[in-house]
Amino acid sequence: MTVKWYRQGTCGFVELNNPPVNAINSDIRKGLIDAVKWAEAEGLERVILSGVGRAFAAGADTKEFDIPVTPPHLPDVVNHIEKSTVPWIAALHGAVLGGGSELALGCKYRIARSDATIGFPEVLLGLVPGAGGTQRLPRLVGFAEALSLIPTGKAISGSAAVTIGLVDLIDDNPVRAASLINQKKLDMALPVSMMKVFPVDTPKYDTARQIAAKRLRGQNAPLKAISLLEAAQSTSFAEGMQLERTEFLTLRQSPQARALRYIFFAERAAKAPNALRPDMKAPNHVAVIGGGTMGTSIAYAFLNAGIIVTIIESDNDGVQRASKAIEKIISSSLSSDRIKQHEATDRRTRLTVTTSTNADLRNVDLAVEAVFEDLIIKQKVLKELESALMPNVTIATNTSYLDVNMIAECLHNPSRLVGLHFFAPAHIMKLLEIIKSDKTSQAAMAMGYAVAKSLGKIPVVSGVCDGFIGNRILAIYREVADTMLMDGATPLEIDNAMVAFGYAMGPYEAQDLSGLDIAHANRRRQDTTRDPSRRYIPIADRLVMQNRLGQKTGSGWYQYPEGGGKVIDPFVENIICNEAQEANITRQSFAQEDIQRRLLLAMINEAANILHEGIAACAADIDLVLVHGYGFARWHGGLMHYADQLGAPYILTELATLCDEDPNLWEPSQLIVECAATGQNLIS
Numbered sequence: 001m002t003v004k005w006y007r008q009g010t011c012g013f014v015e016l017n018n019p020p021v022n023a024i025n026s027d028i029r030k031g032l033i034d035a036v037k038w039a040e041a042e043g044l045e046r047v048i049l050s051g052v053g054r055a056f057a058a059g060a061d062t063k064e065f066d067i068p069v070t071p072p073h074l075p076d077v078v079n080h081i082e083k084s085t086v087p088w089i090a091a092l093h094g095a096v097l098g099g100g101s102e103l104a105l106g107c108k109y110r111i112a113r114s115d116a117t118i119g120f121p122e123v124l125l126g127l128v129p130g131a132g133g134t135q136r137l138p139r140l141v142g143f144a145e146a147l148s149l150i151p152t153g154k155a156i157s158g159s160a161a162v163t164i165g166l167v168d169l170i171d172d173n174p175v176r177a178a179s180l181i182n183q184k185k186l187d188m189a190l191p192v193s194m195m196k197v198f199p200v201d202t203p204k205y206d207t208a209r210q211i212a213a214k215r216l217r218g219q220n221a222p223l224k225a226i227s228l229l230e231a232a233q234s235t236s237f238a239e240g241m242q243l244e245r246t247e248f249l250t251l252r253q254s255p256q257a258r259a260l261r262y263i264f265f266a267e268r269a270a271k272a273p274n275a276l277r278p279d280m281k282a283p284n285h286v287a288v289i290g291g292g293t294m295g296t297s298i299a300y301a302f303l304n305a306g307i308i309v310t311i312i313e314s315d316n317d318g319v320q321r322a323s324k325a326i327e328k329i330i331s332s333s334l335s336s337d338r339i340k341q342h343e344a345t346d347r348r349t350r351l352t353v354t355t356s357t358n359a360d361l362r363n364v365d366l367a368v369e370a371v372f373e374d375l376i377i378k379q380k381v382l383k384e385l386e387s388a389l390m391p392n393v394t395i396a397t398n399t400s401y402l403d404v405n406m407i408a409e410c411l412h413n414p415s416r417l418v419g420l421h422f423f424a425p426a427h428i429m430k431l432l433e434i435i436k437s438d439k440t441s442q443a444a445m446a447m448g449y450a451v452a453k454s455l456g457k458i459p460v461v462s463g464v465c466d467g468f469i470g471n472r473i474l475a476i477y478r479e480v481a482d483t484m485l486m487d488g489a490t491p492l493e494i495d496n497a498m499v500a501f502g503y504a505m506g507p508y509e510a511q512d513l514s515g516l517d518i519a520h521a522n523r524r525r526q527d528t529t530r531d532p533s534r535r536y537i538p539i540a541d542r543l544v545m546q547n548r549l550g551q552k553t554g555s556g557w558y559q560y561p562e563g564g565g566k567v568i569d570p571f572v573e574n575i576i577c578n579e580a581q582e583a584n585i586t587r588q589s590f591a592q593e594d595i596q597r598r599l600l601l602a603m604i605n606e607a608a609n610i611l612h613e614g615i616a617a618c619a620a621d622i623d624l625v626l627v628h629g630y631g632f633a634r635w636h637g638g639l640m641h642y643a644d645q646l647g648a649p650y651i652l653t654e655l656a657t658l659c660d661e662d663p664n665l666w667e668p669s670q671l672i673v674e675c676a677a678t679g680q681n682l683i684s
């Protein structure tokens with residue numbers, strides 16, 4: 001039974017019972033309608049609605065989103081509850097989200113535990129609330145609060161909900177508290193749909209639209225949600241409900257909602273295979289070797305997860321630098337209210353920063369190497385590390401591009417090495433690429449997954465190749481962007497085109513942010529192995545030679561004046577034109593669509609190769625990497641989901657046309673050729 005009910009005296013108890021989070025499906029909807037009838041037939045004085053297990057209800061069952069809607073619909077269920085002759089009270093704990101919150105709004109009274117999580121996350125799945133949320137919430141809490149919740153998808157605690165009037169009372173035992181409410185008070189409570197509307201001015205809506213455009217850029221649902229809230233103050237409740245339902249059903253089938261659902265399911269599926277789970281044990285004490293940009297933020301990510309950390313630097317200067325860098329992260333976490341003072345103290349007490357001669361590694365159960373990106377240096381560090389650690393301790397390398405098989409060769413036991421490719425800043429970015437070498441053991445893989453789980457990251461396994469999944473796709477993205485620069489586009493045109501597609505910033509602004517030196521060092525590493533028939537564009541090298549390394553040196557592809565902002569730099573345009581002239585290229589203009597088409601096709605083609613070679617296990621893994629590590633718009637679902645919307649036959653035709661220009665750059669992936677021939681999608 002997904003809905004259970006029973007009576008004690010004149011009080012009815014209705015419990016949602018669909019583990020693990022009481023997702024609202026058609027059985028629950030039917031059960032609730034029956035429960036309303038039962039309570040009326042029994043002549044009860046009140047009904048207390050609660051959830052069994054760890055949640056009240058975490059929203060509609062997403063499994064039903066791709067099948068036709070079947071009655072009874074949730075808005076009708078909520079209406080039945082609200083109109084019942086027996087007053088219903090919502091007793092809330094755990095997740096109270098989406099449809100769960102809408103059920104609560106249908107009740108006459110709401111009591112929550114202070115740690116309940118209450119919200120309307122529908123916009124995050126490309127939807128609007130579909131069971132009266134946009135019409136009831138502003139009547140209950142006012143438009144200003146409703147505008148801060150529904151269009152952002154933000155959830156709040158029970159304690160915060162009581163301060164805005166979303167719940168009436170906080171209690172550790174909401175079911176018991178509900179049984180104690182004065183009957184007269186309950187009988188007189190007004191249904192939320194009949195509460196008076198207190199309109200707000202247009203500027204409040206304009207501000208909400210600006211916030212939505214910034215936070216959930218490119219997405220339709222937040223703007224639709226704002227319009228529905230606006231409608232709530234200008235139309236009747238019944239009309240508003242009609243508008244909301246129509247919008248909900250339209251959005252449900254929209255490409256954005258489908259893409260967001262796809263990536264949501266991909267995220268949920270990204271976890272350790274069953275065979276590794278018994279061996280997954282979170283580390284207790286981690287050594288991080290190299291306390292530079294990455295090492296310090298990796299260390300802080302472990303500190304955040306309650307783990308003991310020892311950072312090992314090469315000398316005392318390095319120790320000072322690393323200590324300062326960690327302190328800076330702690331201070332900024334404090335000032336942005338992400339942690340409290342006692343949490344900062346706790347992190348400091350679990351951290352040691354030292355040199356290898358002074359380090360005590362006896363209790364370390366994971367070591368993460370984050371020294372310079374240089375094979376010889378890494379091998380030297382790892383060799384020393386191996387002899388200092390207990391024999392069963394996993395060693396991880398944070399290399400961005402280097403061959404993990406080659407790195408492992410320096411170890412007596414290469415099976416203990418795994419690549420853990422964190423993204424900068426590691427304490428914020430959600431992605432963790434786990435690189436499996438030819439010899440990586442099950443135990444080391446299990447440790448990789450355990451790290452992802454304890455740090456709250458999304459794990460994606462990659463095989464060994466230059467740049468793994470993400471940086472290999474990034475390399476081709478940059479290569480094709482550079483060919484367009486040489487042939488006639490400007491950095492700004494290319495950046496603007498990709499921002500218009502959905503990126504927060506284009507490839508040149510992004511390089512300026514991360515620094516041009518890393519990619520430069522990587523190009524020098526590839527000098528000896530680069531295919532000589534491949535076009536090489538030296539423009540970025542010219543910038544590096546001028547010490548234009550990006551924002552950190554005040555200039556790169558753009559100039560960054562003291563007062564802030566980015567400015568187009570004629571010097572860069574000169575370099576581009578000179579290089580083109582030297583190479584005898586007559587520069588031509590590129591339309592925005594053409595820039596987008598080329599960059600996306602290049603990435604899709606490389607991703608198809610990655611899949612075909614078995615570097616990525618499935619297309620969804622590539623999408624997780626691009627969305628969580630490289631800023632690919634979530635509402636496109638990721639690169640491969642986007643590719644499947646284009647279809648392999650179209651992609652193949654386009655690649656064939658571009659092949660006429662440069663066969664080395666645009667040779668179609670075998671997988672695309674096969675998919676075009678068989679009619680299969682890239683995502684199987």
Ligand code: NAI
Nearest residue numbers: 290291292293294295313314318370371372373399400424
């Ligand atoms: P970094 O230059 O900021 O830091 C390297 C640190 O290693 C320096 O503080 C240096 O003193 C220390 N070090 C060098 N040799 C050492 C030794 N023998 N013992 C102890 N410490 C030693 O470099 P960054 O950017 O932190 O990169 C580190 C690794 O992380 C590289 O392999 C890089 O490719 C990778 N990576 C970098 C990312 C980035 O965005 N910077 C992103 C992901 C991976």
